[in-house]
Amino acid sequence: MSHGFAVVKRGVIALLCGSICLAPNEVVAADEALSEQAYLQDLPVILSASRLSQPLSEAPNAVTVIDRQMIKASGFRTIADLFRLVPGMYVGNAGANFPIVSLNGVTDQYSRRMQVLVDGRSVYLPPLGGVDWLDLPLLIEDIERIEVVRGPAAASHGSNSFYGVINIITRDAASMNVNTVSANKGEMGISDVSAHLGKAGNDFDYRLSFGYRSDGGDNPQILNDTSSNRLLNLRTAYRPDTDNSIDFQFGMNDGVYGMGTAGRPEDAFRNVLTTNDFQQLGWTHTWYNGDETKLTYNRTARDFTDPYKCIDIPLCKSSLSLQGFGQDAATIQRQDTELQNTTQLGNYNRAVWGGGVRYDYVDQPLIFTSPITLRETRLFAHDEWRMTESALMNVGGMYEDDGAGHKSTSPRIAMNYHLVPQHTLRASVSSATRNPMMAEMYMNTAHGAYWTNAYAPPANDLRPEKILSKEIGYVGQFDAVTMDARVYYDKVQDIIMLDAYVDGNLSNRTDSFKNLFDATYKGLDVSVKYHWESGNVTANYSRQQASCAFSSYPTQYFNPVIGPTLAQAYQTDYLNLCSQSVPTNGGSMLLSQQLFESFQYSVGYYLRSQVRVTDVTSGFPPESQMRRVDMRLARTFGQKEKPGGGELAVVVQNAFQDNYTGYGNVPQRMDLLFNRRAYFTATLNF
Amino acid sequence: MRRIVFPAVALLLVCISTVQADPLHVTVVLSDEGGAYQTFSDSLRSQLQTDRVVLNVQRASQTLGQSDIYVAVGMNATAVLSSRDVPTLSVLVPQAGYEQLLKTSAQHGKPHSAVFLDQPLQRQVALLLAALPATRQVGVLYEVPQPELQSLRRLLADKGIHLHDRIVGKAQSLNDALESILNESEVLFVLPDSEVYNGGTIRNILLTAYRKQVPLVGISQAYVKAGALCAVFTTPEQVARQAAGLIERYAESGKLPAPQYPSDFEVSVNKQVARSLEIHIKDADQLRDAIRRTQ
Numbered sequence: 001m002s003h004g005f006a007v008v009k010r011g012v013i014a015l016l017c018g019s020i021c022l023a024p025n026e027v028v029a030a031d032e033a034l035s036e037q038a039y040l041q042d043l044p045v046i047l048s049a050s051r052l053s054q055p056l057s058e059a060p061n062a063v064t065v066i067d068r069q070m071i072k073a074s075g076f077r078t079i080a081d082l083f084r085l086v087p088g089m090y091v092g093n094a095g096a097n098f099p100i101v102s103l104n105g106v107t108d109q110y111s112r113r114m115q116v117l118v119d120g121r122s123v124y125l126p127p128l129g130g131v132d133w134l135d136l137p138l139l140i141e142d143i144e145r146i147e148v149v150r151g152p153a154a155a156s157h158g159s160n161s162f163y164g165v166i167n168i169i170t171r172d173a174a175s176m177n178v179n180t181v182s183a184n185k186g187e188m189g190i191s192d193v194s195a196h197l198g199k200a201g202n203d204f205d206y207r208l209s210f211g212y213r214s215d216g217g218d219n220p221q222i223l224n225d226t227s228s229n230r231l232l233n234l235r236t237a238y239r240p241d242t243d244n245s246i247d248f249q250f251g252m253n254d255g256v257y258g259m260g261t262a263g264r265p266e267d268a269f270r271n272v273l274t275t276n277d278f279q280q281l282g283w284t285h286t287w288y289n290g291d292e293t294k295l296t297y298n299r300t301a302r303d304f305t306d307p308y309k310c311i312d313i314p315l316c317k318s319s320l321s322l323q324g325f326g327q328d329a330a331t332i333q334r335q336d337t338e339l340q341n342t343t344q345l346g347n348y349n350r351a352v353w354g355g356g357v358r359y360d361y362v363d364q365p366l367i368f369t370s371p372i373t374l375r376e377t378r379l380f381a382h383d384e385w386r387m388t389e390s391a392l393m394n395v396g397g398m399y400e401d402d403g404a405g406h407k408s409t410s411p412r413i414a415m416n417y418h419l420v421p422q423h424t425l426r427a428s429v430s431s432a433t434r435n436p437m438m439a440e441m442y443m444n445t446a447h448g449a450y451w452t453n454a455y456a457p458p459a460n461d462l463r464p465e466k467i468l469s470k471e472i473g474y475v476g477q478f479d480a481v482t483m484d485a486r487v488y489y490d491k492v493q494d495i496i497m498l499d500a501y502v503d504g505n506l507s508n509r510t511d512s513f514k515n516l517f518d519a520t521y522k523g524l525d526v527s528v529k530y531h532w533e534s535g536n537v538t539a540n541y542s543r544q545q546a547s548c549a550f551s552s553y554p555t556q557y558f559n560p561v562i563g564p565t566l567a568q569a570y571q572t573d574y575l576n577l578c579s580q581s582v583p584t585n586g587g588s589m590l591l592s593q594q595l596f597e598s599f600q601y602s603v604g605y606y607l608r609s610q611v612r613v614t615d616v617t618s619g620f621p622p623e624s625q626m627r628r629v630d631m632r633l634a635r636t637f638g639q640k641e642k643p644g645g646g647e648l649a650v651v652v653q654n655a656f657q658d659n660y661t662g663y664g665n666v667p668q669r670m671d672l673l674f675n676r677r678a679y680f681t682a683t684l685n686f
Numbered sequence: 687m688r689r690i691v692f693p694a695v696a697l698l699l700v701c702i703s704t705v706q707a708d709p710l711h712v713t714v715v716l717s718d719e720g721g722a723y724q725t726f727s728d729s730l731r732s733q734l735q736t737d738r739v740v741l742n743v744q745r746a747s748q749t750l751g752q753s754d755i756y757v758a759v760g761m762n763a764t765a766v767l768s769s770r771d772v773p774t775l776s777v778l779v780p781q782a783g784y785e786q787l788l789k790t791s792a793q794h795g796k797p798h799s800a801v802f803l804d805q806p807l808q809r810q811v812a813l814l815l816a817a818l819p820a821t822r823q824v825g826v827l828y829e830v831p832q833p834e835l836q837s838l839r840r841l842l843a844d845k846g847i848h849l850h851d852r853i854v855g856k857a858q859s860l861n862d863a864l865e866s867i868l869n870e871s872e873v874l875f876v877l878p879d880s881e882v883y884n885g886g887t888i889r890n891i892l893l894t895a896y897r898k899q900v901p902l903v904g905i906s907q908a909y910v911k912a913g914a915l916c917a918v919f920t921t922p923e924q925v926a927r928q929a930a931g932l933i934e935r936y937a938e939s940g941k942l943p944a945p946q947y948p949s950d951f952e953v954s955v956n957k958q959v960a961r962s963l964e965i966h967i968k969d970a971d972q973l974r975d976a977i978r979r980t981q
Contacts, residue, residue: 034783034830035761038878039906039919040722044883046892047913051960144897174890175897177861200861202886242885277861290911421966456785477964 017078044242045290045389048342054145054384057475060394061151061412062486064527069150070538071143073592073602075632075651077184077192077213079140080133083166084606085523085588086148086540092613092623092663093674095225096188097257099133100613100663103150103163104490104521105498105546105581108615111662112467113434115153115161118168118610119249121280121298124160125332127372127438127668137251137276139194139209141182144171150525151469151488152432154410155382156352157395162389162434170249173237175196175203178641178685186651186679191227195211198648207237217258220673222419224258224269242590245284252277259306261668266316268325270308277301301429302652311366313448313607328450352396353381360438366445367450368684369561374403374438384410392416394428406464426473426486433464437612440496440513445509454510456502459555466493490521494551500569501562502555517574518551521582535593542586548578573617578620580612598637604630608660616665626660628653628674638685646684653677705889710937713753715767719761720904722778722922726759729926734933742812757929761787764854768798770973775932775942776800779924780878782833784945799926799942804878805905805918806947807834809977811841813918813953815968816976822847825871825900829881835855838965854882854939864891868898876904876914888912901963912953915965918977953977 065087076082080099083089092100094109103109112129115122116136123131146197149165152586153332157165176198184192194211196331210232216226231253238246253276260269280298298459300509306328310316338356345351352440356378363371382396397411447454473486499514523544530537554570557563575664585607592602630653638645654676664670713846714730716723725888727743734741742751747765750756758764764776768791776784779801786949788798814821825845826835839849850870852863860882868874876883883891892913895902900922907921922959928949934941953974968976 033878034780034786036717036778036780036783036803038880038883039780040778041884041908042721042904043908043912045912046889046961047896047956047962051893052958055961055964057964058961172893172897174893177859177865202889202890240887240888439978472788640869642862651920 002307006282011411011499032348036471043366048286048290048292051292056482056484057418057653058384058392059149059154059393059418060156060412060416060428061149061210061430062146062471062473062484062525062640064150064540066146068144068591070590071140073590073600073632074604075191075602075653076651077140077215079136079138079143079168082146083588084141084604085538085540086150086393087527087540088150088523088544090583090586090608090611092611093218094224094663095223095258095669096215097134097225097227101131101133101166104492104544104609104615106493108613110295112437113160114164115157115159115164116144116167116168117127118302119170119277119280120282120296120338121300122158122160122334122358123337123602125300125302125334126360126374127332127364128328129160129437129439132274134229134257135253135255135274135276135279137233137253138170139196139233141180141196142170142207142233144211145167146174149472150486151410151428152410152430152467153396154432155380155412155430156401158356158380158398159378159400159402160432160434162432162465164433167309168234170235171207173207173235173625174200175226176200176205176207176644178647179390179646180683180685182681182683184679184681186598187677188218188675189214189220190677190679191215194231203239204236214579215436216634218674220258221261222402222599222668223672224256224260227255229253229255243286243288247280247282247284249280249496250372250565252279261666264322264667266310266313268308268310268316268668270306272304272306274305275301275303291344294327294340294342295338295639296333296340297337300332300334302330304330304332309366309450318675323561326366327550328364328366330362333359333361335359348386351381352383352386357380367439367445367455369444372438372442375621376403376435377401390418390488392418400435402464403439404436406433406435408433408435408466422477426471426474426475428473429468430471431466431468433466436462436496437589441445443513446643447510451508454508456510456512458499458512458514459502460514462496462513463494465495465515467491470491471593474535479645480531483527485524485526488522490510492519492521495519496546497574498626499554499570500556501559501566502597504556505558506562512555514554515552516550516554517548519546519548519578521546523582537589537591540587541590544586546579546582546584548575550575553640556670574614577614579616580610581614583608583611585609598635599635600632600636602632604632606630613663614664616663618663620667620670621661623663624659624661626658626659629655642683646682648683651679651681651682691955693786706817709738709740710755710933711753712739712755712757713751714741714757715750715760715763716743717778718764719745719763722761726778726823726922726929727924729923730757730929733930745913755933758827766798768828772794773797773936773942774799774881775929775936776945777929778803778922780804781945781947782878797936797940798947799932801925801932802945802947803920803922803925804947807838807841809918809947809951809981810875810903811838811845812977812980813877813916813973814873814893814906815845815980816973817857817903817916817955818901820870823850823870823872824848824875825850825852825867825873826875826877827852827854827860827882828877828879830879832879833875860887861890861894864894868895868900871900873899873915874902876897876902876909876917876977878905881901883909896959898965899963901959907952907954907968910956913959914956915959915963916953916955916973918953918971918974920951924948924950924952951977 037444066215110128110130114475122653147167153161179214180196196209198207212230219434233251255274259569261267282296309328312324313324338352358376380398383394394414412430443455469490471488494515495517497516499512587607608626634649758767758776767774852867901915904917953970
């Protein structure tokens with residue numbers, strides 16, 4: 001056969017030629033750019049399981065995402081206002097410098113039933129709970145996106161993820177490719193300026209933002225709701241090698257916030273001073289198989305000084321000599337350490353599990369007899385089980401000990417089924433607990449020394465509030481349209497409320513806190529997004545109903561002397577008004593359209609039917625219906641996100657002057673309006 | 687392919703054994719130790735495992751022994767052998783690097799051929815069409831001018847897809863080029879340019895693309911593991927099977943065919959990334975079948 005001979009011939013030739021020798025130094029190095037390394041190089045796992053966000057169609061809860069584009073198009077200057085873009089969410093104001101944000105209705109101006117995280121750090125602070133939205137050391141321009149989980153999510157977001165979770169994700173230091181200065185100037189004393197600097201490198205990135213923000217308030221003659229704030233925020237990321245990353249964040253701000261109501265001597269016009277700072281250090285290690293371990297430590301400190309707090313209301317009211325006032329100072333510190341692992345278990349399971357310890361300290365002499373320290377510990381585990389190509393189960397839970405004698409477990413199970421890849425049904429049952437806040441457990445003041453009445457710690461231990469939420473949802477895609485809808489039924493037990501006249505003394509009213517109410521919330525919400533080549537629109541609608549009943553009775557409910565009056569008051573002021581604590585209809589629509597080459601136009605429409613915050617009692621009207629339109633027109637110049645480029649814009653809020661009223665639990669506040677306001681913004685990249 | 691090559695090689699070697707006692711000397715010259723080079727070498731050995739073939743393996747830096755044919759694994763080994771007048775089959779080499787090297791080397795008429803690492807452009811475009819059929823805007827980044835860019839542009843244009851490109855260099859940093867290309871593109875198509883895509887830059891590229899919800903189409907399994915959506919590539923084992931076939935033809939005819947693209951290939955899909963980006967992508971086998979149907 002010919003091939004046999006051919007082999008022989010070449011074999012002989014090779015033998016005759018002898019061996020071919022090459023010295024090592026004769027090796028010609030191939031041009032690096034043309035070498036095979038581009039194909040053969042090993043690369044680190046970058047988009048690891050924990051870095052990939054769950055798509056909305058596979059999340060165990062309904063989630064609303066507000067991204068940078070929406071933040072800009074909305075024209076909003078404050079973070080709290082952004083939540084108007086979330087179906088079912090209440091955004092109100094106890095004055096222009098005290099925004100209130102809540103789901104499932106609001107009890108009072110301290111919205112205590114949502115977890116709020118900034119890059120995983122809880123900013124829901126003691127002693128009263130809730131978030132002081134204007135006083136966060138965070139500039140709105142530094143937000144990459146906000147994910148709002150509508151429903152209990154303790155299994156994945158920790159304690160107090162009760163009605164929902166607001167998860168704010170700031171811009172990655174690595175995303176900073178240009179420096180920016182921006183300024184806002186407008187009516188009602190709007191005057192903001194900020195600078196955002198940053199640089200991304202191969203192993204080190206940083207971004208640094210600082211700014212000043214000031215607002216003259218909505219109704220400065222009646223309500224001292226001015227605010228000004230200086231902020232600094234730094235984020236760095238260092239990657240010593242491909243498997244490890246160290247993220248450090250630091251932020252601080254000091255604010256001056258007006259307080260006081262005209263005609264109320266006990267609520268005199270004055271300025272409250274605050275300082276906040278935080279440090280956060282995170283170490284992320286990616287294992288060879290893509291699993292990830294993350295260890296995070298953060299520390300938050302907040303100081304608050306009200307220099308002219310009325311500490312003797314009768315004296316403040318009666319005296320013309322300005323007596324009865326004192327200083328209300330609070331020092332709040334939090335430290336939190338958490339270890340979180342993301343583990344791929346076989347091909348079909350991805351688990352997130354870990355634990356944490358949190359230490360809270362509050363010293364506020366006016367309401368607590370001594371400083372209070374709590375140490376909360378928690379364990380959590382969550383598994384995403386891909387049962388089949390179409391079916392996904394999310395199952396998990398959290399165990400928590402709040403350090404005040406309350407131990408609780410919050411499980412969750414959700415099933416997502418892809419009817420076809422573009423259409424998904426979700427059914428979930430989830431639970432969460434809200435631990436009593438320090439003020440509810442330990443507040444101890446004399447009559448008129450802090451608020452109108454005296455407050456005493458509860459005689460019987462408070463139980464954590466519990467929520468069980470059942471939900472059926474749908475997530476669908478139709479070409480350029482995405483849709484997210486759900487119906488839900490939430491059962492809340494043991495809501496902590498004021499326990500009035502707790503000692504039965506009629507002449508010197510002393511209140512306490514007690515688990516008093518059960519509530520049910522049911523409703524539906526729908527979000528639709530549509531995008532086309534030069535624009536997009538997002539529309540949200542929600543319909544809600546609430547009902548409440550006693551779970552146990554106020555301490556003096558059966559007192560023969562005051563019981564009947566008390567029963568009547570609870571019926572009139574709480575139970576009868578419960579259905580008003582949620583707006584029956586709510587919605588928003590944000591349209592953004594590119595015009596020509598360099599203009600962008602956006603319109604926001606915000607609808608909310610009347611609503612009553614629970615502590616606005618029957619003697620006051622509810623907040624009236626809101627039908628508000630905001631508009632923004634921007635002109636860009638230069639290249640986008642390039643030095644020399646930038647934008648000029650004008651924003652008009654409440655453009656058609658819809659006369660809707662806000663939160664008001666005293667006569668002077670109940671008719672205050674949010675007036676039309678316009679402001680200009682200028683942004684320059686360098 | 688495996689089904690065809692195995693019997694063919696076996697038959698060849700049976701024939702050799704009956705007619706010719708002298709074994710075929712094959713020397714595999716590795717550019718480096720370990721990794722894909724070693725995998726190729728081990729696989730080729732198993733393909734040619736018989737006492738009628740003597741297979742030696744050595745590093746490019748070592749003194750070359752005598753052999754009937756040399757298999758240069760990688761560019762360094764190819765560089766060594768291109769200056770020698772010996773029959774050589776290069777594997778695990780990119781087309782551009784191979785052609786440039788041969789252009790500058792003195793040729794003495796001995797057969798020299800290659801199985802490239804690159805996939806033919808048609809195959810890469812077929813993957814794009816099968817994986818992301820709605821795509822209309824594709825972006826590429828490069829620092830070293832890419833000879834195939836115009837062909838790629840034409841191929842995509844035929845399918846109604848516009849190709850955007852940015853050159854990374856002194857005039858435009860990687861970050862600037864990346865931001866700019868991602869703003870225009872629905873998919874970032876990786877070109878084999880290790881100046882742009884390497885262990886130091888891939889993090890920023892993947893994270894930025896992910897943030898902008900733009901998937902990457904990679905050029906190797908490593909890209910998919912790192913976070914690219916999908917890639918079409920040829921494994922060292924597949925190259926070894928093709929190389930074994932070419933050695934057979936050489937044994938038969940004393941000739942090597944023209945340098946060629948790999949005939950067999952794999953498709954890899956990062957399902958987690960697809961899910962997170964809400965891309966409804968077919969699975970790897972379906973994509974591979976879809977590509978095959980276009981060829």
